[in-house]
Amino acid sequence: MSKSLKDRRREQLMRERRKRRLIIGSITAIVVIGLGALIYARFLQTIPGLQEFPGQDRGHAVNVSIPDEGLPPVGGVHNPRWLNCGVYREPVDSAMAVHSLEHGAVWIAYHPDLPEDQIAELEAYADNYTIVAPYPGLITDVVASAWGAQVQYEGMPDDSLDLFMARYKGQGPEPGATCSGGVGSPVTAG
Numbered sequence: 001m002s003k004s005l006k007d008r009r010r011e012q013l014m015r016e017r018r019k020r021r022l023i024i025g026s027i028t029a030i031v032v033i034g035l036g037a038l039i040y041a042r043f044l045q046t047i048p049g050l051q052e053f054p055g056q057d058r059g060h061a062v063n064v065s066i067p068d069e070g071l072p073p074v075g076g077v078h079n080p081r082w083l084n085c086g087v088y089r090e091p092v093d094s095a096m097a098v099h100s101l102e103h104g105a106v107w108i109a110y111h112p113d114l115p116e117d118q119i120a121e122l123e124a125y126a127d128n129y130t131i132v133a134p135y136p137g138l139i140t141d142v143v144a145s146a147w148g149a150q151v152q153y154e155g156m157p158d159d160s161l162d163l164f165m166a167r168y169k170g171q172g173p174e175p176g177a178t179c180s181g182g183v184g185s186p187v188t189a190g
Contacts, residue, residue, distance in 0.1 A: 074098075
């Protein structure tokens with residue numbers, strides 16, 4: 001006994017529905033896995049050596065002096081003008097760089113005695129929300145700083161610098177504020 005046209009049509013519709021559900025389910029699974037990986041990489045994965053300094057003062061003051069303690073500051077009272085992001089070959093004004101951190105910039109400071117090839121590797125991180133500059137008296141080879149967070153590296157940074165950048169770049173107290181149109185002339189603009 002052959003199936004009626006109505007039965008064959010119903011089976012075809014059921015196959016199409018199963019196929020559609022499979023496609024939608026697959027896409028949903030891919031999106032959920034992708035979001036999970038992003039959340040893990042950005043917020044949950046441990047960054048070795050990460051130090052956080054919550055509760056930084058966000059005040060502005062002209063002629064503010066930030067004491068040099070061998071490490072770049074990660075917040076606090078700072079200049080009302082921010083430093084343009086990019087690559088600098090000379091030390092930068094810390095009080096202006098801190099204002100850039102408030103805007104969401106990451107400051108990669110390196111010891112001035114670092115070899116040129118390693119400096120070039122660090123300079124490759126420079127973009128519209130990253131400052132790369134030498135820091136005289138730095139107590140370690142490289143330091144990555146963001147508003148309220150910092151990692152120190154003996155030698156060249158490992159993959160944890162990428163994690164630090166992913167987690168903190170663009171995440172200052174004023175996210176979305178510009179890191180250009182301020183003060184400073186980087187040799188390579190961000």
